[in-house]
Amino acid sequence: MERIDLLITGIGRLVTPPGNAPRCGQQMKQLDIIIDAALAIREGIIVAFGTSQDVLELMRDLEVVETIDVGGRMVTPGLVDPHTHLVHGGSREHELALKRSGVSYLDILAQGGGILNTVQSTREANEQELYDKACRSLNEMLLNGVTTVEAKSGYGLTLEDELKQLRVAKRLNDTHPVEIVSTFMGAHAVPLAYKGRPEEYIDLIVNEMVPKVAEEELAEFCDVFCEKGVFSIEQSRRILLKGKECGLLPKIHADEIEPLGGAELASEIGAISAEHLLSATDKGFAAMAEHGVIPVLLPGTSFNLGLAKHARARDMIDTYELPVALATDYNPGSCPTESIQLIMMLASLNLKMTPEEILTACTINAANALGRGESIGSIAVGKRADLTIFDAPNLAYLPYHFGINHTFGVIKNGNVIVWDRTIVAKESGKEEGAR
Numbered sequence: 001m002e003r004i005d006l007l008i009t010g011i012g013r014l015v016t017p018p019g020n021a022p023r024c025g026q027q028m029k030q031l032d033i034i035i036d037a038a039l040a041i042r043e044g045i046i047v048a049f050g051t052s053q054d055v056l057e058l059m060r061d062l063e064v065v066e067t068i069d070v071g072g073r074m075v076t077p078g079l080v081d082p083h084t085h086l087v088h089g090g091s092r093e094h095e096l097a098l099k100r101s102g103v104s105y106l107d108i109l110a111q112g113g114g115i116l117n118t119v120q121s122t123r124e125a126n127e128q129e130l131y132d133k134a135c136r137s138l139n140e141m142l143l144n145g146v147t148t149v150e151a152k153s154g155y156g157l158t159l160e161d162e163l164k165q166l167r168v169a170k171r172l173n174d175t176h177p178v179e180i181v182s183t184f185m186g187a188h189a190v191p192l193a194y195k196g197r198p199e200e201y202i203d204l205i206v207n208e209m210v211p212k213v214a215e216e217e218l219a220e221f222c223d224v225f226c227e228k229g230v231f232s233i234e235q236s237r238r239i240l241l242k243g244k245e246c247g248l249l250p251k252i253h254a255d256e257i258e259p260l261g262g263a264e265l266a267s268e269i270g271a272i273s274a275e276h277l278l279s280a281t282d283k284g285f286a287a288m289a290e291h292g293v294i295p296v297l298l299p300g301t302s303f304n305l306g307l308a309k310h311a312r313a314r315d316m317i318d319t320y321e322l323p324v325a326l327a328t329d330y331n332p333g334s335c336p337t338e339s340i341q342l343i344m345m346l347a348s349l350n351l352k353m354t355p356e357e358i359l360t361a362c363t364i365n366a367a368n369a370l371g372r373g374e375s376i377g378s379i380a381v382g383k384r385a386d387l388t389i390f391d392a393p394n395l396a397y398l399p400y401h402f403g404i405n406h407t408f409g410v411i412k413n414g415n416v417i418v419w420d421r422t423i424v425a426k427e428s429g430k431e432e433g434a435r
């Protein structure tokens, strides 16, 4: 008799974007909704879902090992956070007064603070300390309903310290229920030791760091902070093309503060995504649409930096038909929050995205920004059983009732990891190293 490992019943509302591909433009509003649903899982994979009546009929002759009733709650695909700086040492609350007095983000960096401050704390921390701190953040993300998280390096800025951050990310992936996707970001800032000699630091990145990270298979992506006073378009191109040559797919922090042309560069070199984009131009959006670059928007960062300007999500969706994704950008400087639900609220408030677009942006489009559209990001037969259970009557309730966590439960790889707002299991079905 065929076996079902977990049957989920009592789903008041099952909500998912359809398919595996990035959802562009008006497609972002189109979701599949099943009222009074059930879902069946075998070996971590969704094998059936539909109305309770249909699924229970299908289950009639099968051996069901475990059944859970979610009490009429709403179920969506597990949320995906495709842009974070998860692994780092220290925190930067001591810069708050400076920020509030009007000193800009880039000026704090130029004075040796900001990112460089966190570089110092990260270098001073050992792997266990970095692991423990990141693990606490990851637990917060999980409790918020997130099942996959991208994590960038970029607070080491020496070969050894970058590898240290990436090894911590790998260990988190091996031991924590949430899946971690690693990005090498040695080009996050020019370290103090190379002040005034950025080309020499870029030589180090290109000649030593990128090949070593690729050889040790410590990252899938390569990212650069392409910004005035940080890395120029030409420098970013050189680093990202080297990454691509070594098998690290390009991502880019693009046009966040100044319209340098990062969106155009992302298009030219075939980046999977371009992120931030507050100052990106129409030319940049058109190029991204032509080359299939996914915009990853980070409304928590513009909010926390107190900027009047926000990413032009409506133009990206309505005019350029881009597949917008959303992320926390969790980091100790510009966006110290793990809460994807706060980001959902800010996407509604400041980016004017609809609840349907927001769910699409946090699931299938975010999954595609990590090259994982085939396996996660939507509820479909054959996809991984990563699900979030919300204590909310409908999707609009999430950005509407803000400032609290609506996640009741999380299923990862078919295992119940969070139940009644509590982490109840430490394993996600990972084969190696699960705690």
Ligand SMILES: N=CN[C@@H](CCC(=O)O)C(=O)O
Binding pocket: 085, 114, 115, 118, 225, 253, 256, 301, 329, 331, 332, 333, 334, 335
């Ligand atoms: N903009 C560059 N990097 C991060 C901030 C990192 C930091 O301030 O520590 C970001 O994406 O916002």
Ligand SMILES: [Zn+2]
Binding pocket: 083, 084, 085, 253, 329, 331
């Ligand atoms: Zn970032």
